[in-house]
Amino acid sequence: xxxxxxxxxxxxxxxxxxxxxxxxxxIHGNYQHVSMETVKKIQRLIEEKGYIPNMLARSLVKRNSxxxxxxxxxxxxxxxxxxxxxxxxxxxxGVEKELSxxxxxxxLRTVNKKDELITLLRTWNLEGVIMTGxxxxxxxxxxxxxxxxxxxxxxxxxxxxxxxxxxxxFKGGYLATKYLIDRGHENIVFVSPKIKxxxxxxxxxxxxxxxxxxxxxxxxRENVYEHGTRIDECISLGRELSKRKDITAIFATADIMxxxxxxxxxxxxxxxxxDISIVGFDDLEISLLTTPRLTTVHQDVEMKGIIFARxxxxxxxxxxxxxKKVILPVxxxxxxxxxxxxxx
Amino acid sequence: xxxxxxxxxxxxxxxxxxxxxxxxxxIHGNYQHVSMETVKKIQRLIEEKGYIPNMLARSLVKRNSxxxxxxxxxxxxxxxxxxxxxxxxxxxxGVEKELSxxxxxxxLRTVNKKDELITLLRTWNLEGVIMTGxxxxxxxxxxxxxxxxxxxxxxxxxxxxxxxxxxxxFKGGYLATKYLIDRGHENIVFVSPKIKxxxxxxxxxxxxxxxxxxxxxxxxRENVYEHGTRIDECISLGRELSKRKDITAIFATADIMxxxxxxxxxxxxxxxxxDISIVGFDDLEISLLTTPRLTTVHQDVEMKGIIFARxxxxxxxxxxxxxKKVILPVxxxxxxxxxxxxxx
DNA sequence: AAAATCTTTTAAAATTATATAATAAAAGAC
DNA sequence: GTCTTTTATTATATAATTTTAAAAGATTTT
Numbered sequence: 001x002x003x004x005x006x007x008x009x010x011x012x013x014x015x016x017x018x019x020x021x022x023x024x025x026x027i028h029g030n031y032q033h034v035s036m037e038t039v040k041k042i043q044r045l046i047e048e049k050g051y052i053p054n055m056l057a058r059s060l061v062k063r064n065s066x067x068x069x070x071x072x073x074x075x076x077x078x079x080x081x082x083x084x085x086x087x088x089x090x091x092x093x094g095v096e097k098e099l100s101x102x103x104x105x106x107x108l109r110t111v112n113k114k115d116e117l118i119t120l121l122r123t124w125n126l127e128g129v130i131m132t133g134x135x136x137x138x139x140x141x142x143x144x145x146x147x148x149x150x151x152x153x154x155x156x157x158x159x160x161x162x163x164x165x166x167x168x169x170f171k172g173g174y175l176a177t178k179y180l181i182d183r184g185h186e187n188i189v190f191v192s193p194k195i196k197x198x199x200x201x202x203x204x205x206x207x208x209x210x211x212x213x214x215x216x217x218x219x220x221r222e223n224v225y226e227h228g229t230r231i232d233e234c235i236s237l238g239r240e241l242s243k244r245k246d247i248t249a250i251f252a253t254a255d256i257m258x259x260x261x262x263x264x265x266x267x268x269x270x271x272x273x274x275d276i277s278i279v280g281f282d283d284l285e286i287s288l289l290t291t292p293r294l295t296t297v298h299q300d301v302e303m304k305g306i307i308f309a310r311x312x313x314x315x316x317x318x319x320x321x322x323x324k325k326v327i328l329p330v331x332x333x334x335x336x337x338x339x340x341x342x343x344x
Numbered sequence: 345x346x347x348x349x350x351x352x353x354x355x356x357x358x359x360x361x362x363x364x365x366x367x368x369x370x371i372h373g374n375y376q377h378v379s380m381e382t383v384k385k386i387q388r389l390i391e392e393k394g395y396i397p398n399m400l401a402r403s404l405v406k407r408n409s410x411x412x413x414x415x416x417x418x419x420x421x422x423x424x425x426x427x428x429x430x431x432x433x434x435x436x437x438g439v440e441k442e443l444s445x446x447x448x449x450x451x452l453r454t455v456n457k458k459d460e461l462i463t464l465l466r467t468w469n470l471e472g473v474i475m476t477g478x479x480x481x482x483x484x485x486x487x488x489x490x491x492x493x494x495x496x497x498x499x500x501x502x503x504x505x506x507x508x509x510x511x512x513x514f515k516g517g518y519l520a521t522k523y524l525i526d527r528g529h530e531n532i533v534f535v536s537p538k539i540k541x542x543x544x545x546x547x548x549x550x551x552x553x554x555x556x557x558x559x560x561x562x563x564x565r566e567n568v569y570e571h572g573t574r575i576d577e578c579i580s581l582g583r584e585l586s587k588r589k590d591i592t593a594i595f596a597t598a599d600i601m602x603x604x605x606x607x608x609x610x611x612x613x614x615x616x617x618x619d620i621s622i623v624g625f626d627d628l629e630i631s632l633l634t635t636p637r638l639t640t641v642h643q644d645v646e647m648k649g650i651i652f653a654r655x656x657x658x659x660x661x662x663x664x665x666x667x668k669k670v671i672l673p674v675x676x677x678x679x680x681x682x683x684x685x686x687x688x
Numbered sequence: 689a690a691a692a693t694c695t696t697t698t699a700a701a702a703t704t705a706t707a708t709a710a711t712a713a714a715a716g717a718c
Numbered sequence: 719g720t721c722t723t724t725t726a727t728t729a730t731a732t733a734a735t736t737t738t739a740a741a742a743g744a745t746t747t748t
Contacts, residue, residue, distance in 0.1 A: 057733030401705030
């Protein structure tokens with residue numbers, strides 16, 4: 001591929017009979033060093049020639065790239081390419097919106113080892129990173145030593161130096177369980193993903209237990225399932241749960257899991273909500289596409305992405321944060337996946 | 345943010361008592377100009393000091409950025425942030441995999457006007473772009489005049505200069521319709537997205553008509569629906585279709601549309617497949633989560649992304665292509681959303 | 689009125705990290 | 719002593735920004 005001639009700041013300078021410095025000043029609005037006449041002339045030329053500053057050069061001198069890495073870590077057991085589940089996609093949508101608004105760019109990359117992450121960071125002078133997927137703790141400590149701004153999503157890591165965007169997880173777990181209990185359910189299965197950082201799920205689990213406790217329902221160890229989140233795994237969990245004739249309800253801590261479980265249950269002839277009721281978590285679009293539609297705990301995933309990006313950029317730019325941690329609200333969304341056994 | 349000291353090629357050179365040129369040669373494997381002894385020494389130092397080449401500087405001199413833009417265009421009526429539908433996400437997954445493998449980086453960006461696209465191109469010296477979402481033709485002509493490699497996905501644009509990755513759309517439309525006809529359906533609704541570049545949908549539509557024709561079933565104008573792809577729009581289309589007591593089957597040219605329509609139908613008490621059968625297109629994960637599971641036309645979306653990326657990079661790197669156009673295969677995937685009325 | 693000082697405006701030079709072409713300096717062969 | 723090969727260096731280029739310097743013009747001081 002032949003190299004194309006690009007219009008540089010020098011070309012504009014030459015044309016205007018000024019130095020590149022002056023052009024640069026005009027571009028950045030430092031008019032106090034330039035006469036109004038020159039400003040006008042340069043602006044006209046920039047417009048005319050279609051000059052567009054080159055970020056590669058600018059980033060090199062300024063030593064800030066305006067690039068934020070969206071890093072996706074794949075645990076080998078997960079699906080082959082980067083994260084595609086609707087939660088992460090919706091989250092990324094919010095992030096993109098805000099980053100773009102603030103003049104930042106997103107570099108998307110899948111990374112499997114800590115070293116790959118560090119390399120990527122340095123390769124492009126990344127100013128911040130957003131981690132989606134499942135990571136070992138060493139990734140975070142690596143980022144910490146690299147002194148790069150990190151905002152954690154849904155993390156209960158006990159480290160005050162990190163900025164965190166989270167959710168009312170305990171409340172969500174409590175609300176969902178109480179919703180079921182209020183409708184007469186007592187033998188409620190709790191399903192959560194089998195992943196490393198337990199924080200979020202632990203909190204939702206605590207909410208679940210709290211609701212049981214408050215209503216004097218004994219907690220049963222055999223009602224807790226930790227499971228893979230892949231669709232086939234969830235479907236087979238559904239098939240497995242169809243054998244549990246004792247239970248009347250399931251609380252799945254992710255809509256995609258709930259949808260998969262429903263699919264497996266229905267395959268085995270279980271009627272929802274007649275035989276088993278189910279509640280999800282997230283309120284993704286999928287919850288409108290299952291039959292019956294899924295009653296779930298709503299969170300605003302896109303807003304989470306926006307808030308996340310906002311805090312990351314503020315941090316990057318040294319804008320002081322009001323809070324090191326933001327907790328977003330949840331609420332129940334009632335649809336048709338829960339049967340009323342008896343009013344309590 | 346204070347600037348961090350980065351290790352440069354000069355640091356390595358100084359430490360090794362050689363010039364930066366020599367270090368550069370070692371990095372690029374140009375050993376013919378360097379003694380084996382020096383090579384070893386420099387390699388050891390690079391390892392030791394953790395030197396990582398800076399792409400900003402490298403791209404600047406080489407005038408190729410190794411960045412491919414993934415450009416998402418939003419038509420104002422669509423949802424607020426970048427494209428989140430499972431098709432595009434799965435496609436992007438494949439693209440990322442291949443680009444990453446070949447040493448390229450992805451920059452993700454939402455763009456609304458042609459000028460924004462051109463600016464982005466020049467801002468980062470993008471080497472190629474991947475367009476997802478819905479674009480006006482002027483975007484493509486802009487890319488063409490910018491002399492930037494473009495590979496079109498699912499495009500029937502009649503321009504030999506573009507490289508294209510497509511699908512057996514006609515066959516897909518034909519197969520789905522024939523599948524229904526073979527099971528005794530005659531009054532079949534054809535649903536497709538209401539979007540600008542008609543190519544793909546036109547082909548699938550032709551396949552639909554061909555199958556009808558072959559079986560001497562009259563084509564009815566009132567059985568063709570063009571509709572928005574948003575989930576709420578599809579659900580209300582489902583509600584609307586529930587009033588059509590004459591039809592026995594629906595062929596939706598996208599799984600997400602099929603899923604939405606099913607949701608609307610079921611809401612209105614229509615039983616699937618007992619009252620109405622439905623066939624989708626794409627074979628996304630959603631087709632396993634509907635009740636009943638969706639019979640659909642399978643395409644390998646991730647593979648599409650991989651092929652797409654491969655052709656784009658080959659083109660960027662000047663590797664001659666065997667074909668300017670690649671057509672990927674489709675096949676029927678039988679699940680439970682179609683009822684056999686009578687064997688034909 | 690000349691010299692000194694202060695603004696305002698403009699420009700040159702240095703810097704960012706890397707790559708490459710041209711050049712130079714050894715070392716060895718003939 | 720010349721020629722070739724091996725090895726390493728210098729200079730230049732990439733496209734911008736920043737620091738420093740210097741003109742030009744205006745104002746004040748002597």
